[in-house]
C-alpha cells in the first residue's frame with residue numbers, strides 16, 4: 001500500500017503553482033546527483049511568532065496556497081478541494097530542536113502537519129488527523145524509504161482541534177524524541193531505524209501545512225487512514241500555528257553532501273559563502289576550497305571551517321535549474337499517476 005503522504009500533496013501543489021505562474025521549481029536528490037549546497041541557519045536559535053503580522057513570514061516561503069498571520073497565529077485553511085496551504089523555512093537545520101504551538105483543523109480526513117524533511121527525503125513528522133480529536137501521530141522516513149512497517153505511532157492528546165498544544169521534535173544524530181507539552185512521548189534511537197540506514201540524518205527544512213487525506217479522489221487506503229471522506233460542504237477547515245521555535249545543533253551558512261551515502265558524517269557544515277566565486281570551473285561541480293585569504297576572519301573556528309570546507313562553481317547552479325526542469329517532468333508523470341482521469 002502506498003502511504004498517505006503530505007509530500008505528494010505538496011509536490012502536487014507545487015506542480016499546480018508551476019503551471020499557473022511558470023516559476024522555476026528546483027529539486028535535487030543528493031544521493032543521485034551532485035546538488036548545490038543547502039542554505040543553513042547560521043543562528044543557533046530561531047523563533048517566529050505567527051501572530052505578529054506579515055513580517056512573521058520573513059524566513060518562510062509559501063509553497064502552496066495562502067497563509068496569513070492572524071491573532072491566533074498563521075492560518076492554514078482548506079476551503080475547497082485541492083487546497084493544501086503550506087509554508088517551509090527558507091533555511092535548513094542539521095540536527096536540532098523544533099517546537100510548534102498548534103491547534104489542528106477540524107472536520108473529517110483533514111491532516112495538520114509539521115514535517116522536517118531533507119533533500120534526500122529523510123523525514124520526521126507530526127500528523128494530526130482531524131477525524132480523531134484525541135490523538136496525533138508521529139512518523140519518520142529515511143532516504144525516501146516508504147516501506148510501511150511500524151514507523152508511525154499514535155499519541156494521546158486532549159482535544160488537539162480545540163486546544164493549542166506544543167508539539168516538538170528533538171533530533172540528534174543518536175536519537176530523536178517527540179514531545180507533547182514538554183513530555184517525551186516517543187524515542188527513536190539511531191540503531192532502531194534499520195541500523196541507522198533509515199534514520200533521518202541530513203540537513204532539513206521545516207514544512208508546515210494542511211491537506212485533505214480524506215479527499216474523495218485519494219486512494220481508498222489513504223481515505224481509510226484519514227478516518228473517512230472529507231465533506232467540503234463543512235469547510236473551511238483551519239489549522240492555526242501560533243509559533244515556531246528552533247534550535248539548530250550545527251549552525252552554519254551551508255551544508256554540503258560530500259558523497260552520495262546520505263550519512264550525517266558525509267555532511268560538511270560551512271560558514272564560507274558559496275556564492276563568492278562561482279564562475280570558474282565547468283568540469284567539476286565542486287572542489288576543495290584551499291583559499292587562505294579567508295584567514296582575514298578573526299575567529300579560529302571559522303578559519304578552520306574555511307580550510308576544510310568546499311566551495312561551488314557556477315556549474316552547480318546551472319545544473320540545478322536543469323535538474324529543476326527534469327524534476328518537473330517527473331512531477332507531471334507522478335501527478336498523472338495520482339489523479340484518476
Ligand SMILES: *[C@@H]1O[C@H](CO)[C@@H](O)[C@H](O)[C@H]1NC(C)=O
Nearest residue numbers: 041042043045046047059091
Ligand atoms: C539571526 O540573528 C540576527 C541577530 O540577532 C537577526 O538579525 C537575524 O534576523 C537572525 N536570523 C534568523 C534567520 O533568525
Ligand SMILES: *[C@@H]1O[C@H](CO)[C@@H](O)[C@H](O)[C@H]1NC(C)=O
Nearest residue numbers: 057058059060061062089090
Ligand atoms: C523564500 O523566501 C526568501 C525570504 O523571504 C526569499 O529571499 C527567497 O527568494 C524565497 N525563495 C523562493 C524559492 O521563493
Ligand SMILES: *[C@@H]1O[C@H](CO)[C@@H](O)[C@H](O)[C@H]1NC(C)=O
Nearest residue numbers: 145146147149193194197198
Ligand atoms: C526500507 O526499509 C525496510 C524496512 O525497514 C527495509 O527492510 C528495506 O531493506 C529498506 N530498503 C532500503 C532500500 O533500504
Ligand SMILES: *[C@@H]1O[C@H](CO)[C@@H](O)[C@H](O)[C@H]1NC(C)=O
Nearest residue numbers: 103105106107133161162163
Ligand atoms: C470541532 O468540531 C466539533 C464537533 O463538531 C465541535 O464541537 C468543535 O467546537 C469544533 N471545534 C472548532 C475549533 O471549530
Ligand SMILES: *[C@@H]1O[C@H](CO)[C@@H](O)[C@H](O)[C@H]1NC(C)=O
Nearest residue numbers: 097168170171172175177179
Ligand atoms: C534534546 O536532546 C538532547 C540530547 O539527548 C538533550 O541534551 C536536550 O536537553 C534535549 N532538549 C530538549 C529541549 O528536550
Ligand SMILES: *[C@@H]1O[C@H](CO)[C@@H](O)[C@H](O)[C@H]1NC(C)=O
Nearest residue numbers: 042251252269270271302305
Ligand atoms: C558558523 O557561524 C556560527 C555563528 O558565528 C557559529 O555558531 C557556527 O559554529 C559556525 N559554523 C561553522 C561550521 O563554522
Ligand SMILES: *[C@@H]1O[C@H](CO)[C@@H](O)[C@H](O)[C@H]1NC(C)=O
Nearest residue numbers: 275276277278279280291293
Ligand atoms: C574569482 O576567481 C577569479 C579567477 O580565478 C578571480 O580573478 C577573482 O578575483 C575571484 N573573485 C573573487 C570574489 O574571489
Ligand SMILES: *[C@@H]1O[C@H](CO)[C@@H](O)[C@H](O)[C@H]1NC(C)=O
Nearest residue numbers: 292293294295296297298303
Ligand atoms: C592567519 O592569521 C594569523 C593571525 O593573523 C597568522 O598568524 C597566520 O599566519 C595566518 N595564516 C595564514 C595561512 O595566512
